[in-house]
Amino acid sequence: MVFQERFQFETAGHGDMHDITSRVEEAIARSSIQTGTAHIFNVGSTGVVLGIEFESGLMKDLPELINRLIPPSLAYNHEEAWHDGNAHSHLQASWLGQELTVPVTEGRPVLGTWQQIVHLECDIKPRTRYLVVTVMGE
């Protein structure tokens, strides 16, 4: 069995993080699938989906970390060609990853207590984000 749905939300620009765990839980519930996997995908190359503890400290630490290692201020070839100011956004999101798969057991995602499914905006301006959740199993 396969069940797929989309949802969307607004982000506030670089570093904005959204806990999307409940959205994924709802999609799994609607699928009626008890055992399998749920795949969550960000449509677009500058948004990230990952597993992290969703708490206010890490919500500052993660954007700071990626801007320290992949800084907006470097001279990028992408910037030289396109002048849209978001070369670092592309590099950050491609490295961190635009998708995540979690197991489904008894109709729910299997997660640790401090492990949430989170969207991280890497683009430099507010975006409408479209996510695709695909639940497979039986």
Added chain:
Amino acid sequence: MVFQERFQFETAGHGDMHDITSRVEEAIARSSIQTGTAHIFNVGSTGVVLGIEFESGLMKDLPELINRLIPPSLAYNHEEAWHDGNAHSHLQASWLGQELTVPVTEGRPVLGTWQQIVHLECDIKPRTRYLVVTVMGE
């Protein structure tokens, strides 16, 4: 068809690496699935599952690398709030990734000769780790 099982093991703290390829092979064999995928997931946000050559050199290099780029010694907001000394563990494991999917062909995972399925402990103390393997296909 879907087959799911859990297994657990003890880790020795930060940087400890375990080759879990044979555990995944066994799960696939028990599933009787010949063609599809196997998804391996670390329950908890400070443990990593990845593909790497499991040999003693890289077993030192990878923990050194992640501690160089995401050092324990920085001032993290997570640490300021929670004082559990593992902010870097969260950031490392969220970036490296807590899950991996590999293809299954003829009832076995498809891997290169020097490509193993490996668990990396990013937390600072020994942990009991719970992994979920989900095999899907036919």
Added chain:
Amino acid sequence: MVFQERFQFETAGHGDMHDITSRVEEAIARSSIQTGTAHIFNVGSTGVVLGIEFESGLMKDLPELINRLIPPSLAYNHEEAWHDGNAHSHLQASWLGQELTVPVTEGRPVLGTWQQIVHLECDIKPRTRYLVVTVMGE
């Protein structure tokens, strides 16, 4: 339903990038699967599959970035043991990831306009790369 196929191509050595989106589209078309996921896997531990905008600027920026953060010139334990000059290749590819899953809708991969499925060579010499595409769904 599950459909699996392999394809291969030659790379030119470190930093060489190939847009493999059309290969994945063709596999999905051959599978006749309309809704589900496609999983793309690099057999071998020094090649990467990721989502990125495939354009000439980022094709220089990404290899430069990973060589800046995980440089070929450091003293690695892997190098000391094996002397094959590619310790950084292993570390880069294990961190960036050797596989990607994308959703399939109406018989096509769901991707943003500037989001392609791309292979990145991290090994230091030209390689023949074998990729496995597994399409699952209905």
